[in-house]
Amino acid sequence: MLNTWRLQLLVQFETLGTMHRVAEVMYISTxxxxxxxxxxxxxxxxxxxxxxxxxxxxxxxxxALVEQVKPVLNQLELIKNSLSDTSDVIQxxxxxxxxxSALRAIVIPAVSKLSKRFPQLQIRLSEMEPxxxxxxxxxxxxxxxxxAYFEKPHSLKQNDRRLIKLGTDxxxxxxxxxxxxxxxxxxxxxxxxxxxxxxxxxxxxLSEYTKNLCRTAGFQPNVMNIFxxxxxxxxxxAQNLAIGILPKLAVTEQVDGVHLLNxxxxxxxxxxxxxxxxxxxxxxxQIVTEAINEQSRHVFTDx
Numbered sequence: 001m002l003n004t005w006r007l008q009l010l011v012q013f014e015t016l017g018t019m020h021r022v023a024e025v026m027y028i029s030t031x032x033x034x035x036x037x038x039x040x041x042x043x044x045x046x047x048x049x050x051x052x053x054x055x056x057x058x059x060x061x062x063x064a065l066v067e068q069v070k071p072v073l074n075q076l077e078l079i080k081n082s083l084s085d086t087s088d089v090i091q092x093x094x095x096x097x098x099x100x101s102a103l104r105a106i107v108i109p110a111v112s113k114l115s116k117r118f119p120q121l122q123i124r125l126s127e128m129e130p131x132x133x134x135x136x137x138x139x140x141x142x143x144x145x146x147x148a149y150f151e152k153p154h155s156l157k158q159n160d161r162r163l164i165k166l167g168t169d170x171x172x173x174x175x176x177x178x179x180x181x182x183x184x185x186x187x188x189x190x191x192x193x194x195x196x197x198x199x200x201x202x203x204x205x206l207s208e209y210t211k212n213l214c215r216t217a218g219f220q221p222n223v224m225n226i227f228x229x230x231x232x233x234x235x236x237x238a239q240n241l242a243i244g245i246l247p248k249l250a251v252t253e254q255v256d257g258v259h260l261l262n263x264x265x266x267x268x269x270x271x272x273x274x275x276x277x278x279x280x281x282x283x284x285x286q287i288v289t290e291a292i293n294e295q296s297r298h299v300f301t302d303x
Contacts, residue, residue, distance in 0.1 A: 002040075002043055002044065003036075003039070003040065003043065004073065004076060005036070006036050006037065006039060006040040006043070007040070007069045007072075007073065008073060008140065009022060009026065009033055009036055009037055009040070010037065010040060010048065010062070010065065010066060010069065011066055011069060011070060011073065011139050011140070012025060012026065012139050012140075012141070013033075013037065013058070014058060014062075014063065014066045014139070015135045015136065015138065015139040015141075016139075017057075018055075018056075019033045019034050019037070019056065025141055037049065044065065046061050046062075046065070047059055047061060047062075048061060048062035048065065049062060070138070070160065071160060073140065074160050074276060074277065074278040075278065090118045090120065090121050090283060090284055090287060091118075091120040091121055091284070092121065092122070092282075092284045093121075093122040093123075093124060094121065094122070094123050094124070094143050094144065094284050094285060094288050095123075095124045095126070095141070095142045095143050095144070096111075096123065096124070096125050096126070096142060096143065096144045096145070096146070096288070097125075097126045097127075097128040097132075097133035097136055097137065097141075097142045097144070097145045097146070098125070098126075098127065098128070098133070098145070098146035099127070099128065099129060099130055099133075099146065099147065099148055099205070100127055100230070100250070101169075101230070101247060101249040101250035101252075102146045102148065102166075102249065102271060103125065103127055103146070104252060105249055105252050105299050106146065106166065106292060106295050106296050106299055107125060107146060107292060107295075108125070109295050110288075110291040110292045110294070110295040111123045111125065111288075111291070113291060113295075114287065114288065114291050118287065121284055121287070121288075123288065126142070128145075129204060129205050130145075130147035130148060130149065130205060131205060133145040133146075133147060134147060134156070134274065137161075137274060137275075137276065138160075138161075138276070140276075143275065143276070143279055143285060144273060144274070144275050144285065144288065144289070144292075145273075145274045145275075146166070146271065146272070146273055146274075146292070147271070147272055147274060148169065148205075148247075148269045148270065148271045148272070149269060149270055150171075150209055150267060150268070150269045150270075156272065156274070160276055160277050160278070161274055161275070161276065161277065162274070162275045162276070162277050162280050163272050163273070163274055164272065164273040164274075164289065164293060165270065165271070165272055166271045166272060166273055166292070166293065166296035166300070167271050167296050167297075167299065167300035168268045168269065168270055168271065168300075169247045169248055169249045169268060169269050169271060170247070170248055170262075170263070170266055170267060170268045170269075171245055171246070171247055171248075171263045171267045171268075171269070172245070172246060172247070172248050172251065172260040172261065172262065172263065173187050173192070173243060173244075173245055173260070173261040173262075173263050174233070174234065174237045174243060174244045174245070174246060174251070174258055174259070174260060174261075175237065175243045175258075175259050175261060176237050176238055176239065176240035176241075176243075176257055176258065176259070177238075177240065177257050177259070178240040179240065179243065179259075181243075181261060182259045182261070184261065185261060185262060186261065186262045186263075186264040187261050187262070187263060187264065188217075188263070188264050188265075189213050189214060189216075189217045189263065190217040190218070190219075192214070192221075192243060193214075193217070193218075193219045195221075195222070195242070195243045196222050196224040196225075196241065196242045196243070197221040197222055197223045197224060197225075197242055197243060197244065198223075198224065198225035198226070198227060198233050198236050198237065198241075198242040198243070198244045199211070199221070199223055199225075199226060199244065199245075200226070200227070200228060200233075201226055201228060202226075206245075206246075206247070210245050213245075213267075224241065224242050225241065225242050230246060230250045230251070231253075231255070233246065234251070234254070234255040234258050235255060237255075237257075237258050238255045238256065238257035238258050239257075245263070247269060248260070249271075249299070271296075273289060273292055273293070273296075275289065
């Protein structure tokens with residue numbers, strides 16, 4: 001019989017790409033990961049890994065085994081949950097990954113309310129971009145993921161995922177008091193060609209999307225400032241040093257001197273709560289899901 005923990009390590013490797021990262025996530029040593037995966041190769045009598053240059057990657061057989069293993073691990077999780085979810089007390093640990101603005105406006109307020117109602121329920125939060133949180137959810141690093149996309153990604157819907165749409169959000173242009181654009185409630189992306197910009201770091205979903213918008217309009221944005229913090233982005237805009245683009249959800253506390261202009265044509269993003277189907281009947285997951293859903297209704301009603 002194959003060792004399920006070793007199969008879990010294999011799935012983690014497929015998601016994370018290195019044994020070092022698997023070791024970090026699973027709180028074990030890299031040597032232990034390597035040893036256990038070597039044992040898995042012996043158990044399966046199959047070459048699962050190959051060395052390409054200085055990197056180790058899955059072979060075709062390794063990737064095929066991962067695809068076979070994922071639904072099995074989900075089914076085992078479902079059985080485990082059905083056996084353990086018998087207490088009248090809501091307890092256990094729920095791990096949630098969320099992108100920044102939803103974490104601040106939706107997830108943290110929901111968790112705050114739950115902590116008072118269910119003190120034995122532990123909820124662990126991580127800030128993570130959607131492109132990272134979904135694979136982490138699939139490989140059982142998290143139990144829930146809050147994600148957002150400006151287009152509906154084909155990869156989001158999968159048989160082993162359960163989706164709840166929390167709401168829609170739209171992009172806003174942020175300008176300072178001295179910017180003549182404040183006279184126009186609606187602006188198009190090509191009206192921003194001469195502006196200095198502030199954006200999030202390269203590789204973040206919003207940063208890449210914003211730069212692609214500019215390129216599609218025929219120009220490269222003149223990026224003068226790169227900040228991770230939404231408050232820092234608003235501060236530099238308030239000082240008339242740059243303009244920026246943020247989702248409305250990210251501007252929960254507007255800084256004095258910052259004006260929000262509607263982008264035309266309107267660009268909206270869709271926000272989802274994603275869970276593995278094998279977790280759907282677990283009461284702790286249901287309770288957290290409902291709390292996030294309820295907080296989302298308040299947020300988007302006031303939006």
